[in-house]
Amino acid sequence: MKKSEFDFSVPNRQSYVAIVMILFKTVNIVVRQLFPVLVVILVGGSKQKGDYIIWFIVAVSTLTMVYSIINFFRTYFIVQNGELILHTGIFSRKKISIPFARIQTINFEQNIIHQFFSVLRIKVDTAGSEKNEFEFHALETAKAYALRDLVLAEKQTLEPIHEVNITGIHSYQPTFTNIMSLSPTDLLKVGLTENHIKSGGLIFLFFFWIYQNLQEVGVDVEEYSEEIPEWEMGLYTIIFFTTVLMIFSVIISLIRSVVKNYDLQFLRSYRGFKIVSGLFTKREVSALDHKIQHISWSDNLLKRWIGFKDLSLNQASSTEINAKQNIRIPGCNTLHINEVVSTLFGKTDFDHFEMKGIDKRYFIRFSLIVGILILVVILGAYFIEQLDKIVPALIVGIYFIVTRYISYRKKSFGHNHELVFIKGGVFGDKAEVLPMYKIQALEIHQSPYQRSHQLCSISLYTASGRIKIPYIPISEGRNISDTFIYKVESDKRKWM
Amino acid sequence: MEFQNNQVDTFTIPKSEDVQFEKLDPAYKKVSIYITTIIFAIILMAYLIVGIFVDVLYQFPWILLVVVTWSVLTGLFILLAVKGYEYEGFAVREKDILFQSGIFFRSTLIIPFNRVQHCEIEHGPIDRMFGLAALSLFTAGGSASDLSIPGLTQDKAAALKNFITNRVAADEEE
Structure with missing residues (x-):
């Protein structure tokens, strides 16, 4: 591999083509937003109303465009100490640093305009949340590849390949x-x-x-x-x-x-x-x-x-x-x-899991709130003399309460030294299995009502969504939180 | 490395309950008050500007009602902002960071360092006036599991970020 001719240790900006891309994007959005309005005008609807909307959209998109262009000049990246550092922002400056080890993939995309100017859209994926990904509308193709090579090369030296598969049940066969x-x-x-x-x-x-x-x-x-x-x-x-x-x-x-x-x-x-x-x-x-x-x-x-x-x-x-x-x-x-x-x-034998139910207040609290709401509706209907609204309100209310009761009865959770197992469902049955070490973060919530009854709810955040354990005693909640967190911190396996 | 999975004595697992939470910088109270005031000032201004075109908004019973409601709400939210400070706090352990918040709906978020994707320091205009900064931690668990600790002095924010980055890097090497 030839030595990169690009110096990433000094601030690098996107290609100026990015401005073209920003313009293109704005025009695209305007056209798309205006489309229904144009149709209305063509079909012969009210013209004045259409005018207003057009000017409003044009104004907003011009502002967005100006903002993006200023932002373009205020955005640059540096590679430093094994980190990709992005500086951005107009009013409040922001510095985003992504260690190479955290970079999941670097994706390139090229549409016709990109091809014409020989640039790429580059997207650095960190498996973090959306807004913190690093995306450039246009970067010169050669530069983009050089950046990717650099990141991949350093990433390789940083992390030796880990053996992820631990089950050992499957023999190494490439066939299906x-x-x-x-x-x-x-x-x-x-x-x-x-x-x-x-x-x-x-x-x-x-x-x-x-x-x-x-x-x-x-x-x-x-x-x-x-x-x-x-x-x-x-x-x-x-x-x-x-x-x-x-x-x-x-x-x-x-x-x-x-x-x-x-x-x-x-x-x-x-x-x-x-x-x-x-x-x-x-x-x-x-x-x-x-x-x-x-x-x-x-x-x-x-x-x-x-x-x-x-x-x-x-x-x-x-x-x-x-x-x-x-x-x-x-x-x-x-x-x-x-x-x-x-x-x-x-x-794994899930029958051997010690499953615990959730607190009955999960049902009681909800029923109380729904009950009060129905009462309000019924009283309201009574006073404005629309008695025919009472029956549907009652049916809806009873439906919610009954389903909540079933859901309360079915909900249970348990864990062994490795897996969290959660059962639930309303009309059907639902079961969720999560290995503890795949947990990304954990949150203990307490509403005022839960606090006065020594209860809490636990949210387990994973890279594939949130799993919630509602209404359990706070002591139990703290216990399982400590266990799960301990497991995450002591487990050396990669979560991905 | 051979995979190990030893039984753990449940009494030796560190308890998050015993952790001492550290308060945010007292100046952060002022930041909250400023931000709340600014937001409410904008709302009032918007009302007044609309009122230039819609006469009824300036007429007697309405304008009084609005001003009274506005004052009560502003007062209430400023009170909440100040009170909220009492319930916000963070704790750094060797292997994770805890953040608690909420006056009525309390929550404690725990993020292990070996699940942190990246972290950043943000300082908005009002933060800067008081020499404060916010430290944000991002995980792969979606935006609900991202943590932002406001009201840190800039030195502390930088030190924390450094500490966490080192922890993350150390974890990567293992």
Whole structure:
């Protein structure tokens, strides 16, 4: 490798092309924001209103643009003592330092404009939170590669490769072994036992979206709907529509499920899992053992009936912070799950875990609040003489209280010297398994009510999301917190 | 290195309960008061500016109501800001850092140093007026698990950052 011709120990700025990129981005945003307005104007809606919005958007985006350009001149980076240091900010200056060892990946991206100027968008990923990643709109290609080489080379000398896989159950074979594959009948079963209420909601949202958009472009939907003959809103009509909606929901969720899970293969490879599925586009997702932070499985009433569970492998999200990389594998049974668990964490018998329930005030407190709210609604309805609102309010309230009760009864937690196991669920069952050393941070919360009853809630933050243990005695909470933290601090394994 | 997993006597595990929390710098109280006042001043200004165009906002019953509510709320929030100071504190142990906060909803966040992704020092304009800084620690656990300790003197913030960075580096080497 030739010695880098770039000196990173002095402040480096982005390529000036970044300004072009900022302009481009602003124009892009403006066009996208203005699009509905333009459509309205073209269709012939109110013109003056459109003008206002246009000027407002133009003003805001110009300000943003000016801000970004000033920021461009105030942003630079230095490489110093094995750290990447970024200086940025206009009013309050900010210095971000990222030790090389913490850098997960350096990603490059090149769109057409980038190619034209031979620059790259560079993104340094730290698996930290979103705003602290280091992103440059444009950096000269050669410089970007030099930076990456430098970081990778130093990173290599910093950390010797660690052996992550400790289970030892799997022999070193590069071939794939099949854990589970969905047969056509199983696929049908999976589709039929999906959450149909969710599909129903999607259908509803879809029509709502169309309605909104039509209104936005100035089509008077109300006018058209008046042309439809008046329906007699009797009991039969309601039953009819509900049935139609239900059938549609089932069909939609079935189609969605088949398209997604067609010919699903759940495979075990060396140090990871692989899931291949899809009808039109074949998706192939890999989950490496060391990236999996916690796993969970759940079912609903229908699934429990036929013994199916959805297994979730929750991975650390280093590239997409918002879309946590959860891989969902439907149609697993207990045997499959046991196999995954023992592959990842070693032979584990969850029946031997000493499970503890949560405090009954988890239910009592909630019911009290909901009860008071319902009372307020009922009293309000009584005073404004809208008695027909009382029954729905009661039904909703009772639904919340009953589900909270079930959730309270089902929630339990336990741990051994290695794993945290949390059970819960409302209509179905849900279970979560988290190795203690994958915990990133831990928080003990106490509301005034909890404090007066010596209770607390615990949040376990992992790179694949938060896991909460609500309403446990404070002494118990402190105990498990100390144990978990001790485990994190004494365990030498890498969490990723 | 052979993997070891010895049984631990639960009584020897360090207890977070026994930790002595260190208060933030007293000047931070003033910073909180300033920030709260500025925010409320902006709210009042916004109301007054809108009032130039909308006459009714300046008319008798409303303007009085707004001024009274505004004063009460400002007072209340300043009180909360001052009171909140009493409940905020941090503690540094050999292997982790603890931060507690909240007047009503109290919480204690524990971040082990071997899970810190990176840390940074921030000082806004008002912080600078009082020679204060905030130290932020970031983990891979998402933004809810990130920690920001405000109200540190700049020396202390720098020293803490140094200490933590060294700890993180030491952990990397092991």
